[in-house]
Amino acid sequence: MTTSSNTKPPWELLSRGILSENPIFRLALSMCPAVGISTTVMNGLMLGVAVLLVQVFSSVTISLFKNQIHPRIRIPTYTLTIATWVTVIDLVMAAYLPGAYAKMGIFIKLIVAFAIITMRLEMFACKENATDSFWDGVGMGLGFMVGMVVIGFVRELLGSGAILGYDVLGFKPLLFFILPSAGFFVVGLMMAFFNWVELVYKRRKGIQL
Amino acid sequence: MKILKILLSAVLLALLFLPAWLQATEFIESAAFSGKNGIAVAFAVPVDKAAAAEASRYTVFEENDPDIKLSVTSAALGSDGRSLQLLFAEPLNSTKTHVVRVQGLEGGVDLNFKVAKPYFGHLFSILVAALVINNFVFTKYLGLCVFFGTSKRKKTAKGMGVVFTIVMVASASMSWLFYRFTLIPFHLDFLQIVVFIGLVSLTVQAVDTILRKVNPVLFNSFGVYLVLVIANCVIIAVPLIMSSLNYNFLETFMLALGAGGGFLLALYLMSSVRERLELAKIPPTFKGLPIAFIVAGQFALAFLGFSGLQLF
Structure with a gap:
């Protein structure tokens, strides 16, 4: 995780957040919403957008003011910045998307406690310039969103045979997956799947060498 | 763990000295939930049987939703004329405080009282x-x-x-x-x-x-x-x-x-x-x-x- 050069192309920062440092599957951070409200693709998408916005806004804010922040009070500053942006997003969503907001429940407000956002501020935004921080925030937010959507996709497809509310399969393969507690199983199985892919990949590489 | 115990016992002590919760009007001796969809009321004095048994005289709602009236299916007065059993069409949510309003039961005066869990x-x-x-x-x-x-x-x-x-x-x-x-x-x-x-x-x-x-x-x-x-x-x-x-x-x-x-x-x-x-x-x-x-x-x-x- 070297963040030394300041001429990184945006796509590199983007792909890092989505693939190699995906917050949900690789870093195993912010698991609560991944388990709690990923029952449909739409839910995952909405929360993903909220996290993306909070991450981008706080990253840019911190990187703009990084020279004014004394290092000893940086963590409280991060927390307050995130809390402010979460409040903004929370109020905006409550006003313009009341339906989705009601489904999300308390999780929008709880973005304030997501470890991933503070971590990005600490590791990236407080050292880099605003443009890079912007792309890094977009990458991390997109990575989170992709994770949420993938879990939501699996659960919605298997649980209710639909994608984004449209009936695709015509039957409900496993109603179990739409139950809240199935989130643990889906995330666990997906992590095991990624481990397996990694294992197979390494083994093949080992044989080739 | 010790701190927890002390905190817990302090709360229990405070609860003991809480005044009796929700004192009803004196005319009503006691009111409590009975069964899933009923409220049992005890009056201090016997009341008019014919009037008390009319279900339409009772208006019941949850304290924080005064607009949603719960429908009373029957009101049965005991033989002593003092115990009343109200039955509702749907089960009551006994975690909420309910307000019961009776029209013109005793001397034409409206009567209000609350029913809550202990x-x-x-x-x-x-x-x-x-x-x-x-x-x-x-x-x-x-x-x-x-x-x-x-x-x-x-x-x-x-x-x-x-x-x-x-x-x-x-x-x-x-x-x-x-x-x-x-x-x-x-x-x-x-x-x-x-x-x-x-x-x-x-x-x-x-x-x-x-x-x-x-x-x-x-x-x-x-x-x-x-x-x-x-x-x-x-x-x-x-x-x-x-x-x-x-x-x-x-x-x-x-x-x-x-x-x-x-x-x-x-x-x-x-x-x-x-x-x-x-x-x-x-x-x-x-x-x-x-x-x-x-x-x-x-x-x-x-x-x-x-x-x-x-x-x-």
């Missing part, structure tokens, strides 16, 4: 709900990072759970005071996220400093976990739930205690399983977090069994 029962049900029915880890899916991070050893799990409970109770109490006496009077409740997260960090810092000075032994065993507590969704969730449900102080206290205890319970259960998992033969792809998630899923399924539990 207050202690209400508080206890909040505690039990937060502890098992709505367990923060297994049915609300909060605090999973810390939950999976610290449930590898029983000892760590216990320490973490106790620290969480203490911080939760302290921060929720402070948040309640701040919310009720500063945010509401000045109409600043949109600032609740900022204020609550600030108060939580402050509490953690305070517990850290106080524990270091007062009880260094305890600090040595628990202090490491305090750092992990600050940015955690379980802790910040309690004040947010408190503000959205408009809880009073005792209710907030019970919610925080239940949430903390529930977290302790979840951590302890999980760590007991994970200690044994280390000896089990697990497929290499499932080692570590994946199997922990699956175990947690099984616990969550088991905790579904608590839903609908009602003790009072």
Whole structure:
């Protein structure tokens, strides 16, 4: 995780957040919403957008003011910045998307406690310039969103045979997956799947060498 | 644990001196829920039989939803003319306070009285709900990072759970005071996220400093976990739930205690399983977090069994 050069192309920062440092599957951070409200693709998408916005806004804010922040009070500053942006997003969503907001429940407000956002501020935004921080925030937010959507996709497809509310399969393969507690199983199985892919990949590489 | 016991006994003592909750008008001797869809009323003096048995004279609604009238199907007066049994079309939600209004029963005067569960029962049900029915880890899916991070050893799990409970109770109490006496009077409740997260960090810092000075032994065993507590969704969730449900102080206290205890319970259960998992033969792809998630899923399924539990 070297963040030394300041001429990184945006796509590199983007792909890092989505693939190699995906917050949900690789870093195993912010698991609560991944388990709690990923029952449909739409839910995952909405929360993903909220996290993306909070991450981008706080990253840019911190990187703009990084020279004014004394290092000893940086963590409280991060927390307050995130809390402010979460409040903004929370109020905006409550006003313009009341339906989705009601489904999300308390999780929008709880973005304030997501470890991933503070971590990005600490590791990236407080050292880099605003443009890079912007792309890094977009990458991390997109990575989170992709994770949420993938879990939501699996659960919605298997649980209710639909994608984004449209009936695709015509039957409900496993109603179990739409139950809240199935989130643990889906995330666990997906992590095991990624481990397996990694294992197979390494083994093949080992044989080739 | 000692601090918890002292806190708990203080609350119990305070409850003993609570005045009798919701004194009804003197004409009504007692009113209570009976069965799933009934209210039993006892009058001080016998009332007019014909008038009292008319179901249309009774208007019943939940105190916080005065617009939704509950339909009374029958009103049966006992042979002594003093005990009345109201029956409703649908089961009543006995956790809510109900208001009963009777038109022109005694001398043409309208009569109002409230029916509520015993207050202690209400508080206890909040505690039990937060502890098992709505367990923060297994049915609300909060605090999973810390939950999976610290449930590898029983000892760590216990320490973490106790620290969480203490911080939760302290921060929720402070948040309640701040919310009720500063945010509401000045109409600043949109600032609740900022204020609550600030108060939580402050509490953690305070517990850290106080524990270091007062009880260094305890600090040595628990202090490491305090750092992990600050940015955690379980802790910040309690004040947010408190503000959205408009809880009073005792209710907030019970919610925080239940949430903390529930977290302790979840951590302890999980760590007991994970200690044994280390000896089990697990497929290499499932080692570590994946199997922990699956175990947690099984616990969550088991905790579904608590839903609908009602003790009072």
